[in-house]
Amino acid sequence: MTVHLVKVCVGVTSVDQLRSLQQRRLIAGPLCHVTKQRPQRDAELLDGGSLYWIIKGHVAVRQRITELERLYDGEGEKCGLILDPELVETELFSRKPHQGWRYLEAEDAPRDLRDIVEEAGEDEDSEGELSPEMAAELRELGLI
Template identity: 80%
Template structure:
C-alpha cells in the first residue's frame, strides 16, 4: 500500500503560482524537491505515492513521486524527491502548517479535482456545485 508526503509550499499562494514556478524549473531538467532527510517509508512512497502540497493552509495539489536521489552539498547528504511534471489539483482540505514533511496515508488523501468533476458529470440529480473554497470551509466546520 502506498503512502504520501505532505509538504508546505513556502512562499506560494496558489496552485497556478506553483505550476508556473515549476514550469520554469523544468527547463533545467526533471523536477527535484530537496529534503534534509530520506523518507523511512521509501518503499511505500515509491509504490504510487505522491507529494501533497499545502498552499495557504490547505492541501491543494499533488505530484507523483518518481524516485529518490542521494544528493550532497556542503552540509552533507540530502534526499532529492524526483517528481512527475504533472501537477494535479485536489479538493481543498484544511491542514495546519508544519516544518519539514509528514506522511499521509492513502485513505486520508484528498481526491483529485478531475475525479470529482467526472463524478459530478455522471450525477444527473445534481442541483449545483460548490466551489472548492466553499467545500473546504464546510469541511473545516465539519458539515461535509
C-alpha cells in the same frame, strides 16, 4: 501499500504560481525537491505515492514522486524527491503549517478534482457545484 508526503509550499500563493515556477525549472531538467531527511518508507512512497502541497493553509495540489535521489552538500546527505511535472489539483483540505514533510496515508489523502468532476457528471440530479473554498470550509465545520 502506498503512502504519500505532505509539505508546505513556502512562498507560493496559488496552484497557478506553482505551475509557472515549475515550468521554468523544467528547462534545466527533471523537477527535484530537496529535503533534509530521506523518507524511511521509501518502498511505499515509490509505489504510487505523491507529494501533496499545502498552499495558503490548504492541501491543494499533488505531484507523483517518481524517484528518490541521494544528494550531498557541505552539510551532508540530503534527499532529492524527483517529481512528475503534472500538477493534479485536489479538493481543498485545511492543514496547519509544519516544518519539513509529514507522511499522509492513502486513505486520508484528498481526492483529485478530476475524479470529483467525473462523479458529479454521473449524477443527473445535481443542482450545482460548491466552490473548492466553500467545500473546504464546510468540511472544516464537519458538515460534509
